Structure formats: C-alpha cells, structure tokens
Amino acid sequence: MPEEKKPEDIKKKGSGNVSRRTFLKDAGFVVGAPAIGTMAVSAERASAQDKAAGGQSGAGDVTAIRTEAARTIQLTVNGDKYRFAVEPNWSLRQLIRDEIGLTSPKDWCGGLGACGSCTVIMNGRPVLSCLTLACECDGAVIETAEGIAKSGHPIIQAYIDHNAFQCGYCTPGFVCTSKALLDRNGDPTEADVRDALGGNLCRCATYQQHPPAVLQAARELKKT
Amino acid sequence: MKTIKKFTHIDARTVDEAASILRAGNARILAGGTDLLGTMRFEVLPDYPEVVVNLKSIPGLDSIKEEASMLRIGALAKLEDIAKSDLVKKSYAALAEAAHRTATPHIREMGTLAGNICQLTRCWYFRLPDNRFNCVRKGGRQCYAVRGDNRYHSIFGAVKSCFAVNPSDTAPALVALDARIKTNKRLIEAENFWDMAIPGSTVLDADEIVTEIQFPKPAPGSRSAYIKFAIRKSIDFPIVNCAASVLDGNARICLNAVYNKPYRAAAAEEFIKGKRITEESAEAAGEAAVEQARALPGDRNKWKIQIAKTMVKRALLACA
Ligand SMILES: Cc1cc2nc3c(=O)[nH]c(=O)nc-3n(C[C@@H](O)[C@@H](O)[C@H](O)COP(=O)(O)OP(=O)(O)OC[C@H]3O[C@@H](n4cnc5c(N)ncnc54)[C@H](O)[C@@H]3O)c2cc1C
Ligand code: FES
Ligand code: FES
Numbered sequence: 109m110p111e112e113k114k115p116e117d118i119k120k121k122g123s124g125n126v127s128r129r130t131f132l133k134d135a136g137f138v139v140g141a142p143a144i145g146t147m148a149v150s151a152e153r154a155s156a157q158d159k160a161a162g163g164q165s166g167a168g169d170v171t172a173i174r175t176e177a178a179r180t181i182q183l184t185v186n187g188d189k190y191r192f193a194v195e196p197n198w199s200l201r202q203l204i205r206d207e208i209g210l211t212s213p214k215d216w217c218g219g220l221g222a223c224g225s226c227t228v229i230m231n232g233r234p235v236l237s238c239l240t241l242a243c244e245c246d247g248a249v250i251e252t253a254e255g256i257a258k259s260g261h262p263i264i265q266a267y268i269d270h271n272a273f274q275c276g277y278c279t280p281g282f283v284c285t286s287k288a289l290l291d292r293n294g295d296p297t298e299a300d301v302r303d304a305l306g307g308n309l310c311r312c313a314t315y316q317q318h319p320p321a322v323l324q325a326a327r328e329l330k331k332t
Numbered sequence: 333m334k335t336i337k338k339f340t341h342i343d344a345r346t347v348d349e350a351a352s353i354l355r356a357g358n359a360r361i362l363a364g365g366t367d368l369l370g371t372m373r374f375e376v377l378p379d380y381p382e383v384v385v386n387l388k389s390i391p392g393l394d395s396i397k398e399e400a401s402m403l404r405i406g407a408l409a410k411l412e413d414i415a416k417s418d419l420v421k422k423s424y425a426a427l428a429e430a431a432h433r434t435a436t437p438h439i440r441e442m443g444t445l446a447g448n449i450c451q452l453t454r455c456w457y458f459r460l461p462d463n464r465f466n467c468v469r470k471g472g473r474q475c476y477a478v479r480g481d482n483r484y485h486s487i488f489g490a491v492k493s494c495f496a497v498n499p500s501d502t503a504p505a506l507v508a509l510d511a512r513i514k515t516n517k518r519l520i521e522a523e524n525f526w527d528m529a530i531p532g533s534t535v536l537d538a539d540e541i542v543t544e545i546q547f548p549k550p551a552p553g554s555r556s557a558y559i560k561f562a563i564r565k566s567i568d569f570p571i572v573n574c575a576a577s578v579l580d581g582n583a584r585i586c587l588n589a590v591y592n593k594p595y596r597a598a599a600a601e602e603f604i605k606g607k608r609i610t611e612e613s614a615e616a617a618g619e620a621a622v623e624q625a626r627a628l629p630g631d632r633n634k635w636k637i638q639i640a641k642t643m644v645k646r647a648l649l650a651c652a
Contacts, residue, residue, distance in 0.1 A: 196340060221366050234441060239365055241341065306437055
C-alpha cells in the first residue's frame with residue numbers, strides 16, 4: 109500500500125519557462141487599460157496561491173518560480189488519499205505510474221488519445237490518463253485496474269473465464285472502461301458493451317471475448 | 333511516452349479573466365484537452381504555448397438546457413452528455429447523433445462541444461510531429477497535400493492555398509440546425525463560424541472564447557439527421573459526414589471533411605426545395621451537391637466525391 113506522499117518528498121523537475129506570476133505581470137504591461145483590472149485581480153490570486161503553497165513573493169526569484177510552477181493537489185486513488193506537488197505538464201498517467209507506482213495505465217499510441225490503454229475511471233467517467241493534466245485532478249476520485257481487482261469486482265473473473273485477453277497489455281484499459289459502464293448501466297445490452305468499448309484497442313484482437321465477459325459480470329453484479 | 337513540454341497552467345475563474353490572459357500573449361485555451369494536448373505533446377505547431385488557460389475551472393459553462401425558443405448548450409458540455417441527453421435526442425437528432433459518432437467514448441467523456449468546433453485540422457502534413465511540414469496553415473509557403481498523398485483532402489478546392497479539411501463531426505449539425513455560437517464578444521451564425529486561419533479553423537479573435545452554442549427550437553414537423561462515413565465505426569475521423577434538417581419542403585444540408593470549412597450544400601438544398609424526398613429525389617440532390625466537386629490532380633481523393641453524394645442522399649432520406 110503506497111503511503112501518502114508529502115509535497116516535499118516529490119522531486120522538483122525544473123520549472124516552466126514562465127511562471128504564472130511573471131506571465132501575469134508582463135501581461136499587465138501588454139494589455140490595454142480595460143483589462144488591467146482583471147489582470148490585477150489575477151496577479152493577486154497568483155501571489156495568494158504562492159503564499160498558500162509556501163512560496164516567497166520576490167518577483168523573478170527562482171525559488172518563487174519553482175514553487176509556483178508546481179501545484180499541490182489532493183486526490184483519491186483506489187480509496188487511498190494522496191497529496192502531491194505536480195508540475196503543470198505532468199499527465200495523470202505520469203502521476204499514477206511514476207509517483208504512485210501503479211503501472212496499469214499503459215501506453216500504446218504514445219499519448220495521442222487513440223488506443224484507450226491508459227484508461228482510468230475519474231469521477232465515474234472512463235478517461236484517458238495520457239490526455240489528462242495531473243494539475244487539473246485536484247479533488248478527483250480515481251480508480252485504476254489495480255483497485256478494481258483488489259475490490260473483488262466480478263469483471264476480473266469474467267475476463268479470466270472468457271479468455272478476454274492474450275498478451276494482457278490492453279486489459280487494464282478494457283477493465284476500467286467496462287467497470288465504468290457497469291457502474292452506470294447495470295443491465296447493458298451487447299450493443300451497449302460494444303459501443304462503450306469502442307475506444308479500446310487490442311493488438312491481439314480479443315474483441316469477440318469482451319462483450320460476453322462484461323455481460324457475465326453484469327449478471328454477477330445483479331445477484332449481489 | 334513523450335512528456336509534454338513545459339508550460340504555465342492557469343485555472344481561469346471567469347471568461348473575462350481567460351480572455352485577458354489570451355490578450356497578454358502566447359496562451360491557448362484548454363477545454364477537454366483531447367486536441368490541444370496532442371498538438372502540444374507532439375509539438376505540431378511552430379510556436380509552443382507559454383501559457384495554457386483552463387476553462388473547466390469556470391463554473392456553469394457545461395449546462396444543457398432548453399428554453400422557450402432555444403436549446404442552450406454551454407461551451408464545456410461534454411459530447412457524451414450531449415449524445416445521451418433525452419432533450420437533445422428528442423428534438424435535435426442531428427446533433428445527438430453527431431455527438432454520439434464523434435471519436436471514442438473516452439474522448440466524448442472528456443471532449444467538449446466548443447473544443448469540437450474549434451479543433452484544428454487533421455491534415456497529416458499539418459499534424460506530423462515536430463512541425464516537419466511548415467505548411468501554409470502554419471505560415472509557411474505551400475500546401476504539401478497538393479503534390480503529396482491527398483486521399484483525404486478537399487474536393488471543393490483550397491482556401492488560401494490550403495487543401496486541408498475541417499474534421500469536426502458536430503460542425504455540420506450546427507449548420508444544419510441553424511445554430512448560433514455565442515462568444516465573449518458576439519453571436520456568430522454557425523455558417524459563418526469557420527475559416528482558414530493560421531493555425532486555427534475559426535473566425536475567432538485571439539482573445540475570443542466560445543461560451544455557449546444556441547439552437548433554435550425546431551418547428552413542429554421538422555426533422556433532422558446526421559450520417560457519418562468513416563473507416564471504422566469508432567475512433568476514426570469522418571471521411572465525409574453530413575447533417576440535414578427538413579421542414580415543409582425546405583432543407584438545410586451541410587457536409588464536412590470535404591472542404592476547409594463545413595460545406596453547405598446549397599445546390600442540393602435548391603434542388604430538393606418543394607419536392608417530396610424519395611430515393612430518386614434524394615439521389616439527385618446528392619448529385620447536385622457534388623456537381624462543383626473536383627478531385628485533386630491524380631484523382632486520389634476522387635472516392636470522396638461519391639461518398640459525399642451518398643451522404644447527402646442518406647441524410648435526406650433519414651429526414652423523410
Ligand atoms: C483519437 C482521436 C480521435 C478523434 N476523433 C474525432 C472524430 O471522429 N470526430 C471529431 O469531430 N473529433 C475527433 N477528435 C477530436 C477531439 O479532440 C474533439 O472531438 C473534441 O471534441 C475536442 O474537444 P476538447 O474539449 O477536448 O478540445 P480541446 O483540446 O480542449 O480544444 C481544442 C481546440 O479548441 C480551442 N477551444 C476549446 N474550447 C474553446 C472555447 N470555449 N473557445 C475558444 N476556443 C476553444 C482550444 O484552444 C484548442 O485549440 C478525435 C481526437 C482524438 C485524439
Ligand atoms: S496512451 Fe493511447 S490513449 Fe492514452
Ligand atoms: S490482449 Fe494483447 S493487446 Fe489486447
């Protein structure tokens with residue numbers, strides 16, 4: 109079980125070219141008079157966020173920029189609560205794999221959004237963790253295939269019973285997508301299942317085995 | 333997996349704040365991120381955004397509600413929520429079906445309607461990682477599709493020498509249903525919303541943000557439909573798609589993925605006007621729609637002309 113990580117445990121991976129505050133400050137010079145009011149508010153917010161994050165307020169000062177570039181988020185993954193300082197450019201997949209150490213979100217398409225192997229369930233929706241920014245996941249409730257397996261969800265046994273995988277690489281993505289479907293729709297038709305799984309690719313071409321597996325899990329769930 | 337290059341991320345609190353950040357410099361709007369983050373990860377564009385402005389932190393931009401005279405869909409409404417909405421399915425069939433046929437379930441769970449209509453072209457020269465083809469759409473000198481592999485490119489000519497097509501699935505539904513796009517500055521008729529821009533695909537100013545899409549309530553007796561042709565049922569972008577709405581012998585018909593922007597099939601509308609929609613009249617309307625269509629030299633994209641004709645026919649028949 110991973111322990112909760114504190115922001116200070118997280119290694120800083122450099123910082124963006126521009127900090128929120130310096131950008132907003134520069135912006136104050138670039139924009140015309142009508143916008144200045146808004147920009148000033150933004151600048152205030154930026155420094156308030158800095159203070160909240162424990163940063164110093166010296167403009168252009170490197171420590172401040174670093175503090176500002178990373179943002180502290182809290183999220184729940186498979187029932188465990190975490191707190192992280194994340195860089196703006198981290199994907200959720202990166203956070204889950206590299207920081208939390210859960211390796212079920214895979215990568216086939218390289219982060220194009222085209223394969224579904226990085227699927228996780230976020231706030232009830234099946235989403236692509238490669239195209240989700242970690243810094244936007246504050247407060248999110250996330251489930252990965254590890255959590256679904258640990259909870260004893262019948263989808264796992266159904267996948268085994270129906271040999272719904274060969275190499276297994278795509279399986280965590282399929283499992284998350286199927287579970288998200290079953291959470292919303294306890295009585296799916298085969299067409300519903302095919303539709304829901306339309307964004308998950310399997311290079312071993314196990315497609316035919318998935319609908320019966322998901323329908324079996326649905327029947328199991330109804331019994332309980 | 334390639335890590336996305338550094339940028340500064342700002343959660344906008346209001347549309348005005350987001351606009352003022354856009355005015356300030358090299359910043360981009362982020363809605364669902366399914367298009368934008370791909371272009372950033374693969375550094376498709378010559379200039380990489382310094383700042384990304386998240387709109388999802390602005391409350392209240394994702395509602396779907398019907399009022400006396402119109403359906404109002406917030407810019408951040410998710411495609412999946414639109415596709416599943418009983419309200420939309422009941423009276424705005426073309427939109428519900430278009431949203432449902434877009435991309436994959438995951439992308440529909442993340443992607444927004446505004447993001448869908450503002451997405452960049454999928455031309456493979458434009459999209460090649462690391463800006464390997466600095467084409468006209470990026471401020472370069474030529475359209476590489478002219479002499480290259482143009483099997484998916486425009487059949488209605490170029491706009492400012494660019495033969496790329498608009499790939500949006502929902503765009504033609506907006507045109508067929510006569511939608512209005514509301515921004516922080518104005519109300520734009522769907523038909524006038526798209527244009528070739530560097531590198532964009534809309535007429536929006538640099539600091540303009542879509543806040544809502546409005547659909548007039550269809551008159552009793554009107555019908556609408558949406559048809560998509562793609563290689564696979566899921567995931568694939570349209571090769572050609574078509575939305576139509578019909579009321580009392582008048583039709584609005586819009587094709588997409590055939591031209592730089594959604595293409596209103598005015599000739600087909602003219603032909604079908606006042607006629608009963610039958611197999612024959614729909615076929616003839618399809619023929620009228622592609623009368624002006626021309627394949628690029630080499631005829632590689634000629635197949636799309638036949639498909640466009642058939643899409644018009646099927647969309648009309650679905651409204652009969
Ligand atoms: C594998 C894959 C398959 C796909 N298949 C299809 C398909 O079949 N059909 C299809 O239509 N699309 C397809 N897409 C494109 C997909 O990204 C869109 O459908 C999606 O709706 C984009 O919405 P988004 O909210 O994620 O946009 P984002 O990525 O957040 O934004 C897209 C663009 O719009 C701008 N933008 C966003 N919101 C606003 C706003 N409110 N005001 C002004 N500008 C704004 C952004 O700055 C950006 O340039 C596919 C994408 C992928 C990755
Ligand atoms: S890695 Fe392919 S969709 Fe995320
Ligand atoms: S089982 Fe091998 S990729 Fe699906």
